[in-house]
Amino acid sequence: MFIGYLRKDYEDALESLSKSNTLLDIDLLKHTYHAYPEYCFAAYEGGEIVGVISGYRFEKSIFVNVFEVNESYEDIYERLLRLFITNCNGLDVVLLIETKRYQKLKGFDFKTHSDFVRFMYSGEAVAFNFSNTHAKQVAASNYDEVSKEIDKSVFSEDRHEYIGKDLVFSNSLKLGTQSGFLHSYVVNKKYIKISPWLMKNEAFLDAEKLLRAVLYYRGLKKIYAYAPMVKEIIDLYDSYKFKKEESFKLVYLNNMPEIKLENLYAI
Numbered sequence: 001m002f003i004g005y006l007r008k009d010y011e012d013a014l015e016s017l018s019k020s021n022t023l024l025d026i027d028l029l030k031h032t033y034h035a036y037p038e039y040c041f042a043a044y045e046g047g048e049i050v051g052v053i054s055g056y057r058f059e060k061s062i063f064v065n066v067f068e069v070n071e072s073y074e075d076i077y078e079r080l081l082r083l084f085i086t087n088c089n090g091l092d093v094v095l096l097i098e099t100k101r102y103q104k105l106k107g108f109d110f111k112t113h114s115d116f117v118r119f120m121y122s123g124e125a126v127a128f129n130f131s132n133t134h135a136k137q138v139a140a141s142n143y144d145e146v147s148k149e150i151d152k153s154v155f156s157e158d159r160h161e162y163i164g165k166d167l168v169f170s171n172s173l174k175l176g177t178q179s180g181f182l183h184s185y186v187v188n189k190k191y192i193k194i195s196p197w198l199m200k201n202e203a204f205l206d207a208e209k210l211l212r213a214v215l216y217y218r219g220l221k222k223i224y225a226y227a228p229m230v231k232e233i234i235d236l237y238d239s240y241k242f243k244k245e246e247s248f249k250l251v252y253l254n255n256m257p258e259i260k261l262e263n264l265y266a267i
Contacts, residue, residue: 003079006033006040006052016048018188021068023224025187029054029066031166041083043069043076051076053084056166060157061092061257077104085253093253096226096267102249110251114228114261119242121215121223126240130216138213140176147181150198156258163196175213179203182210182265184218192218194225197266204232207265211240225266233265 007013010033011026018024032054033040039055039062051069055062064084069077085093085108096116097105140146148160163183171186180199187193194214199207214223226248227233250259250267 001050001076002044003051003076003083004041006037006042006054007044010042010049010052013042013044013047013049014052017050017052017068017070020070020072023187023191024052024068025066025193027169027185027187028167031169032056032065035166038087039084041080041087043073043080045073051080053080055084055088055093056162057091058155058157058159058162060255061094061252062088064093064095067095067097077101078107081105081108090254092255092257094257095251095253096248097251099247099249102251105251108253110253111256113250113252113256113259116226116228116248116250116267117234117244118246118248119225119227119237120245121219121240121242123219123222124241126215128212128215130212134209134213138175138177138209140174140181143174143176143181146176146178147183147198150180150200150263151196153200154198154260154263167195173214173217175210177203177206177209179206180210180265182214184214184223186221190222192221192223194223194266196264197225199263199265201263204236207236211236215240227266228261228264230261230264232262236265 036057041053042049043051050073054066055064151159151163169185173184175182180203182197184192184194
C-alpha cells in the first residue's frame, strides 16, 4: 500500500471508492486539488484509491472538505489524517467527523466544537405552495454580495473564493434572499448536497422559503445536508421530512474556530 500525495491521474483510481462510499464528492475533490494540491492525500492499494483526504485553506484555518475511507481499510484512517496534519505545518485544522469514528482521534489533539447531524431527504411528499411569486423571492439577484457578507459574519474569516468559485459547479443552484442564501449541487446521479446554507439572525421565515425552493427544484433526488444540533434548525428539517441519518462532531486542532451555529443551517 502507498499513502502519500494524491497523484495527478487520481480520477482513474476513484472508481472503487466511489462505489463503496456513495457520498464521495468527486467534483469537490477535483476543485480542491486544483486549488490546493499540497493538502490532498490518498491511500492506494493495487492502483485503486481506498482512502482520500483533502483540505481547503482559508486565512485562519484549513477545512477538511473531503475525507472518505473504504470501510475495509479502516486502519488507514489515522495514517491519512496524520499525514495531512503533518503537512499543515501547525495551521488550525477543522474537521467534520462521524461520531462512530471519533475515538480514532485519541492520538491527536483535536477538541470538539459542536455536534452535527447528516439529514437526508428521500422524496417523501410534503405539502406546500410554490408559485412564480415564491420563485422570484428566492431568485438571488445579488447572491454574490449577500453570500460574501453573511458567510464572513458566520465563519469570522474570508471564505469568498471557496463559496464563490471552488464550491460552485455547472449544476449549482443558487438561492437567496436579503436574509440568507442556500447553495446546492449534484454530487452524483443519486444525491444532491446542500452546502452551504447560511442565514442572518431571526430569519426563520426566509430559511423556510429557501428550503421549500430547493425541494421544489431538486426534490426528485435524494438531498442531504450537515447541520448543527440547534433546535430551530433541526425542527425545520424535521418539518419537511428530512431524516436524521448519522451523527457527526465538528472538531478542531489548535485554535477554536469562531462559528455562529445559530446561523449555520448547512455547513
